[in-house]
Amino acid sequence: MAETFGVPGPGKIDYYARVAEAGRDYKRQVLAALELRPGLTVLDLGCGPGTDLPAMADAVAPTGSVLGIDVEPAMVAEAGRRVADLPRTEVRRGDAHAVPLAGSSVDRARADRMVQHVADPSAVFAELYRVLRPGGLICAAEPDWDSLVVDPGSRSANRAFNRFVCSTMVRNPTVGRELPRLALSAGFEVRDVTVAAPVFRDFASADKILGLSRNTERGIRAGQLDPAEGEQWLADLSAGPFLAASMVFVGVFVKPAGGARPR
Template sequence: MLYTTREPDPAHIGFLDDLAGSDIGQGYKRRALAALDLRPGLTVLDVGCGPGSDLPALAEQVTDRGRIVGVDLWEGMVDEARARTAHLPWVEVQVGDAQQLPLPDAAVDRARADRVVQHVAEPTAVFAELRRVLRPGGRAVIVEPDRDSLVIDGNPAANLAYNRFVCERRVRNPRVGRELGRLAEDAGLRVETVLADAPVIRDFDAADRLLNLRRTLRRAVRYGYLDEAAADRWLTELRTGRFLASSILFIAVLTRP
């Protein structure tokens, strides 16, 4: 297996920053932030906070009367998130696993995870932990892609082979986006709503940056999902034609009864 839960390198942080700074990233993140229903004084957990992409926005809404706790599995991410929020003393960032959160029961009013559950070994453990650490009446907003939903205008066979590679080799839980409501209910959380975002990218270079298209395609060739000639033909078609790609991101809004 070739999953992406390896220790991230600085290039991976740059990749996360590119998405967070793009129109697409800002669009869905705004929607997810609004669904979290924040106000001054609340305690908010950001599970898999990465380099701290969303911590300042959360901190601004709860103000210095509240508290933000970022948790990430990797020390490199935690160091970066701490450096970026050093000027916000009501933000703390800890190393920890989403499947075994380093927090007591009923410790937070709000929790969020943005493209994290797709990577964990046991998604059910993440939802059990969210239920445990949320206070009764607390709310969680979970954003996950459905990696099998990527559509790219062009050769459909190459698109299918690419998606198969991503789903079978790149991501542990490639279809977790569509499963969010079910997983949450099974853990005893209430599903308020599940929203879907399907951003459209019409520029090849932007898609390459945000989806790592060329690099992933080269890996798919290495693993035998399509041959080199077919991959080259597809890339030429995508670069020279009128490009369009889209993929679904699900946003689940949950409460703890």
């Protein structure tokens, strides 16, 4: 990922692989919520490096199809490599605000941790509504970065860290809690909303996923975290025993059978 405030980020493909491993439980929940079966056409919007495309392809085989779309060429290339030998599975480059698909052309759609990064979440949900067939459903999973809690260490440093990440590092940091409202505004019916809360008990593993060290350093350089407090907070966390958790909202939304979007 790009250098920010002079602090380099991790490589994206490696980072997404770590996220997939840490979030395997909620990802299974998302896959189950999609109710995939042979013959369905599935869109994975913001597919990243394609970690989950093979599982979706297996679920709709032999007559269904899966399309992964991502805006970043490196992600498209890696995802394409992963699915090169899978029949009826394709990866394309595309913008979530203007999905390169005809209207009412897919039965299922997944948006996993991608709405947090887009410029206009409402426009993305409008596109998901457009491309989904009447009666089809989407499953969206998004974090709430303001919900991050860690122990041990200063609670004020934890809150300052969350404020910095939410104000500076993530475009839509609390979009998880906004998913039902976004879906309703786009015309979807809300079938279900649940919360997953991945728990980390090892500082080194959590640091790689949550960016505790690198974002604390960025916050200090940006003048939003007190240097002494931030450094002491990291020292306390790394000394352990350690625990961290944050919420991931998982929403299941259905396009009404009539397919008419409310005005």
